[in-house]
Amino acid sequence: MASPAIELRGVTKRFATPNGGIYTALQDLTMEIAPGEFCAIVGPTGCGKSTTLALISGLERPSAGEVAVMGQPVEGIPDGIGYVFQTDAVFPWKTVLENVAAGPRYRGAPGSEARAQARDWIARVGLAGFEDRFPHQLSGGMRKRVGLAQSLINGPRILLMDEPFSALDVQTRTLMENELLTLWSSTSASVVFVTHDLEEAIALADRVFLLTAGPGTIKGTFEVDLPRPRNVAEIRFQPRFAQIYEAIWNQLRDEVLVSYERQKHAAAV
C-alpha cells in the first residue's frame, strides 16, 4: 500500500498556559489518513481538534511524537497543504479576485496567469461576477466560498478544514457542504474536516475519528459506508445514517459529559 497522506504517530502537544501551568491538548495521538480520503474529526469542545490540524499544517510542532505528510516528516509548512479556517481568514483589503489569486502569486506564478486561474476558481465556487468586491461586501457564505477557492486553487493534496461552516446558518451550511463534496470529488485531495457536529461529520466523511475530552486521543474510528455521490440534505434520512450516528453518539456522549463537567468545575473554581 502506498504511504498514507497523513500520519501522526504517538503525538503529544502541550502548551504553556499564561498562569504558568502546562496544558496538554493532545496525548499520544496516532492516526493515518489515506490519499484521497475524506476524514472527519469530532470530539467535545477543547479536545484538541484544531491543534491536530495545526500540527499537520506545520503551524505548530508536536511536543512529542511524529507527524508526516506524504511520507515526509513535517518541518515547516509542507507542500500541497490547503487550510480553510474557522473564522474568516480572507484578506479584507484584497478584492475577491486578488484573494483567490494570492496563492498562485505567492508560489511564483505571473500576475496574469494567477488572475486567469483565479477567475476560473471563482466561477467554480459560484462567485462569478463578484471578482471586484471586497470581502465586507459579501455574505458569510460567500466569504467561505472565497476561502475555499483560495485554498483549492493551489491544488492541495491535503485540505484541512477547521469547522469551516460553523458560523453559517443551517440552509447555507447544507448548500456549502454539498458544494464541498462536489469540488472534492473532482480532486484527489485528502480532507481532514474538524467539526463538533456529528451529523455534518457523517454526512461528509468516509471515516470519522472520535477524540476524547482533552487531552485528546483517539477514542474510536468509524467507517461511514454510505454511497457517494451524497446529498447532504437527504442522506440524514437513510436508516444506515441513523445506525452510524447512534454508534458514534453512544461513545461521544460520555466524552461530552466529561468535558461539560470539567467546564462547570472550572467555572465554579
Add this chain to the structure above:
Amino acid sequence: MSVRSTLPRSSLSTQGGAPPFTSADVRRVDGAPLGPLGAKPESAGIDADLLARRSRTARRRRLTIYALRLAFAVLWIGSWELSTRMNWVDPFFVGQPSGVVTRLWTWITDGTALGPLWLQAAVTMEEAVLGFLIGSGLGIVFGILLGRVELLAEMLSPFIKAANAIPRVVLGSLFAIMFGLSVWGKAATAVVLVFFVVFFNAFQGVREVDRNLIANARILGADNRRLTTEIIIPSAMSWILASLHISFGLAIVGAVVGELFGATAGLGQLIYNAGHTFDVNGVFAGMFVLAVLALIAEGLISALENRLIKWRPSRVSGEIPI
C-alpha cells in the same frame, strides 16, 4: 513595550462635517438600492416614497447642523465683539474680532512686517510638511521594523519610552544651534514631535494583525517579504492613517515652536513679533491662518485615508430615523 497610540479612525464615532451618509450609500451587495425585504414591483411606489422621505430627513438634519454651527459662531464671536465694544473687557488684552479681521485684511493687501502673508504661510507650511513627511516616514519604518523584530523592540523599549517622556519641543533650541536659521531646524522640531505618534501607532498596528490572516498567508505560500508587504502593512494601515490626523497638527506645532527659537520668516515668527509688540489682534490673526491651513491639511489626509482603505466597510450606524 507600553504603547500610547490613537485608535484607528474607524473605531471613532462619526464626527461632524459631512452628513453621516445619504440614502444613496445604502446598497445591497448586488448594487441595487436597499429596499424593504420582499419588496414586490407594486410596492415600488412605497419604496420611492420611503427613500424620498429618508433623503428629506437627511437634508433637514444637515441644514439643522449647519444652522447650529452658524449660531454657535455668531454667539461666540458676537459676544466677544460686544464685550470689547462695551469696554467690559479691555480689547488691548483680549483682542477684538473686528480688529482681527482688519489686521488680516492689512496683511493680505499690504503684507506683513516680515513680507507678504502668503510667503509666511508658505515658509511655515514647508517646515511643517517636511517635518511631517520625514517624521511619519521614519515612524512608519521603525514602527513596522520593531513590530516585526521582537528582539529589537525589547532592546530599544526603555530608550524609546525615555525619549517619549521628555518634552521634545525643547529640542527646538538645540536644532536652532545645529541648523541655524534654515528651514531644517524647524522641520527637525516637527520630526521629533511627529515621529513618536506615528511610530507607536505603526508598532501597535503591526502587533494587532489578525493571527489567522498571517497563518492563512503562510499556508498559501507567502514568504516573509510578502507577509510584510501584503498582510502586515495593509493591516496596520488603518492605525497608521489614524495617527497621521494628529501628527500633522503636531508638525505645525513643531514648525511654529521652531520659529520661536529663531527665524526670519514664517507664521510662528509673525505671531511672535505680534506678541512682542502687544498686538493681540495680530496673534489671533496668525492663529486663524494656521487653523485654516491645518483644516485644509486635515481634509487632504482624510481624502488620502479614504483612498487607501477603500476596502473597509463604512462603520456609520445603520439607519436614519424616519
